[in-house]
Amino acid sequence: MNCSDIDNIMHEYFDNELSKEQQSFLFTHLAQCEECKTNFKALNRVQHEFRKDESELPEQLEERIFNTIRNKERRVANHSSQKRLPTYLIYGYGVLMTIISVFMTYQFFDLKKETLNYKENFEMTIEQINAQKKQISALINELPAVKVKASVDNPDLLTKGILESL
Ligand SMILES: [Zn+2]
Numbered sequence: 555m556n557c558s559d560i561d562n563i564m565h566e567y568f569d570n571e572l573s574k575e576q577q578s579f580l581f582t583h584l585a586q587c588e589e590c591k592t593n594f595k596a597l598n599r600v601q602h603e604f605r606k607d608e609s610e611l612p613e614q615l616e617e618r619i620f621n622t623i624r625n626k627e628r629r630v631a632n633h634s635s636q637k638r639l640p641t642y643l644i645y646g647y648g649v650l651m652t653i654i655s656v657f658m659t660y661q662f663f664d665l666k667k668e669t670l671n672y673k674e675n676f677e678m679t680i681e682q683i684n685a686q687k688k689q690i691s692a693l694i695n696e697l698p699a700v701k702v703k704a705s706v707d708n709p710d711l712l713t714k715g716i717l718e719s720l
Pocket of ligand 1: 556557560583587588589590591
């Protein structure tokens with residue numbers, strides 16, 4: 555293993571990709587090789603600077619975001635203190651309420667219409683049933699009454715016949 559291999563291992567070390575054995579191997583070499591030690595120190599410094607930048611960046615970003623929000627709040631505060639509610643907001647609100655009420659009225663009437671239709675259909679069905687019932691009873695009433703006429707021409711024969719059948 556020569557110094558260029560160690561250079562590769564060094565980069566892996568800073569990427570946290572080295573095993574414990576590889577780390578001890580690296581440090582053993584660094585302890586013996588002045589050139590690699592110098593490289594390692596330089597790399598370590600670069601890494602440190604890089605990490606510092608990394609940790610500073612989010613803070614700056616956060617600050618910028620907070621400043622933006624603060625500015626916006628200030629602008630909104632100024633706006634509402636100078637003017638009352640903007641006219642377009644009032645109009646917008648009015649239009650919105652109108653749309654909602656129209657929509658709801660429409661929905662209500664639609665529902666009412668449906669209910670009425672249902673009721674109408676129901677009543678019509680009942681009427682039809684009643685009409686049918688009337689027709690049926692009329693039909694029954696119109697049927698010629700069955701007259702049972704018992705005519706006995708010869709009572710004696712009848713009696714006799716009955717007696718004989720007994
Ligand atoms: Zn070396």
